Amino acid sequence: MSIEARLPAVTPLGPDSVAWRVVGDRRLLLGAGTALLLQVAHPVIGAGVHDHSNFTEDPWGRLDRTVDSLLSQVFGGQEAIAEAERLREMHKAIKGVDHHGKRYHALNPEAYWWVHGSTFWTAVRLHDVFLFPMPRQEKSSFYAEWRRLGLLLGLREHHMPEDFEGFEAYFDDVVASRLEDNHTVRELLHSITMRDTPPPPWWFLPETLWRPVRPAGGTVLTLCAIGLLPPPLRDRLSLKWTDADERRLRRIGTVTRMAGSRVPDRLRLYPKAYRAKRG
Template sequence: MTPVPETTDRDVAVRVGFDEGIREALPMPVDDDAADLVVPLGPDSLVWKFYGDVRGLLGFQRLAGTENCIEQLGKAVEDHSVIFADTLGRAKRSGPPIMKTVYSEDPHAWGRTIRDFHKPIKGTIADGSRYHALNPELFYWAHATFVDQVLYVTDTFVRRLSDAEKEQIFEESKAWYRLYGVSDRSQPQTYAEFVEYWDGMLDRFVATKTIVYATGYIRKGIPGPRRIPRPVWAVVSAPLNAFTRTVVVGTVPPQMREVCGLEWDAKKEKRLQRFARVMRALNPVFNRLPIKALYLPWASEAWQRVGVDPRRLHNTPA
């Protein structure tokens, strides 16, 4: 397992609650020299094994959605992003730098690049209170959604994780977070604390303008290319919309479905669980695919760079 810097008593002592910390709206970067001391993740880590797996794409709506259901983060995206004009373009620009923080040869540089990009992102929410993207409570929430994605997608669509593996992924996520060079005062210290933190954050979800817009394709149907006649697209898109309204909606937490007005029922839940069981059963087949087919490009390149075949690693619970 990749070494993870130990948390000191001082680190625990300065932790504050979300409501208290978020209203400070103060950026809290940490010294770059301290960030350089962090041991980056490597091929022996579970995060390397699972984060870049192509099956992670099944959790794209859970990742982007949960992030933007917190009012301050949703407003930050609304105020400072081009999501309403170029949704796919924003996703393509945001995803690779975060993945490179895990898989590149210089994760520290990529982590600091992401941090510095967020320095000017600040504003106010509906009640007049301020937010800042580098406020620890807000920045950690964004990171937590990626940690959840690794845990949820792996356990649901790849293979069941043991409790020890969930603990390990969480511990590795602490090293991952420190690469960004932002205060970790709001970070849970154990996996059990992370689960409690996650459940509490779900209860804070609101229908931000960002998330309502971003889930419109689910409620209205996937928009078709202009060159395809609408009647033709209605036929072609039917199975895509059925998949979206079952598998994609099924991956998001109930609290998100509620605030976004996404329909769900017991029949859809059964279909989702059936699909998940089939995906897990096919895991041995997936692990016979070429690395370039099994992993996203940044992860595939990293595995080739270190000369390790990930298909033989961590394929059964510890």
Template sequence: MTAVHDESVATTSAEADERAADRLINHRDTDIELIPPDSLTAQLVGLYTFLPINGAAFVMQVMHPVIGDVVDKFSVFRKDPVGRAIRSADSVLRWTYGGQEAIEEGKRLRRLHQPLQMRNAEGKHISALNPEAYAWVIATAFPTMTTAAPLMLGREFSEEERKELLRDNRRIAKILQVPMKGYPETLEEFDEYFDDFIENKLVRHPVAVELIEQMRTAPPVPKTVPKPLRPALRKVAATASVPFQNFNYLTTVGVMDPRVREILGLGWTDEEQRHLEKIHARLRVAYRTLPERLTYFPLAYHARRHNDAIQAMKRREKKSAAYKYASR
């Protein structure tokens, strides 16, 4: 028997990889809406104080068994917690302020997570791109932002603001190439969706517990530091990091739904609540007096200034015309 080589169907491995990557993409560029630069989302996400709020979302994410198991096996959060946090913040900022780069970042993340597959303790094949789990990662931002409103703004969000935040949350889900089937569209649907996860799907995953404990532990000394200096640096880090650790822990745990804290076995006292509120009250005062350059991440700051400049140009356009027409 003679083998026939058909040039019309032959593909290179690179073409096959490209085709496989394309199958991961759920939304065309033209179907994706970017986050409006003057939105409430853009006002809040770029603040430095948003980091621990995002941390609360991350803890809730790994309470989903699939995400917790995948993170446990593949994440570098143990060896490089600071680096992981920085890279996560970089990605979140690009979704919100990156313009076209937001869309490319969404595709990159989808492809990055594709190889993260394994068998769990029960022998079941699981994947980081499990539709339910992948959608939950983005959904967690909405309840944490809603609960954090009194801390960041000094008041609750209005119903219209919550609707706007949910619209933006859905925009980010599409940017991240989340399959949108079953993703909540209304506040009522989201409440049902969130309740279902808490009551039926979230668990006290060891990774979630470890992340909480990590918040109260001084960051590891980099291996680049000479060995003789490491003991002294550990002592300095243990002392210097205490205020930030307390702030991070209180904000992370404080913005969680009480039912989530209960699943994790975390207590929460009135004293802790008062302490958290006092810290953020001082921060709100500081934020009203400090220039935005000191309160926003650089990408967020420049994106907001860019939008301000564009809006100023539009206002000038309304006041004058480029040409004068003779009256008839």
């Protein structure tokens, strides 16, 4: 059964929310690979992305649209409701048959919630590793807010665990019993290495300057994407992870934490988040 498109009677998030403090930071981009791997390892999402997405041809555009959508949901006020409706409408046409021979639909509540819930998990994980550990009570409040966003997206109360403790058990169960290796996972892992990726269009970098930067960027993105994954999924995907890799990940965390404290908000935050916080 698909999600029913409707206007939810839910108040969008505001400046008193944990999400407003957490989500707008550009450093969260380091967790993009992890969130996407968690999502496409779900058979419904992996099939939908394989059949309907152009992320391999337009990785920067796809990333930009995804980030902008998330920022609209968190910081957009009434715009968050319009964005949720746009997403539901867009996903209506995403359907087909997966590699198991099963029919799928992007608005299947289980899969639609997994995209939203795995984004939450990644934000918390990255915040703990690269910014500073979030107190458990704050995680609980953040989850309650994320659940409100789920209602805006068209999910129902019974589609989502009631509290953070329930979410932790749910997340572990999905990782253990539902996620898989598939073609889309392998395509994404290759894309994260940036071997074939053109420079971001907004940087206006010529290929001659981008070429020496690309390997280092791919190494960092790959290290973060793999290192932040739950170890059981990392093992299932046969992704190598050593003690040396873990130390490198922690060093990146130290650098980003120190750098973030010295960068002014207008540079550290995405413009949509910065404008919202400025009122």
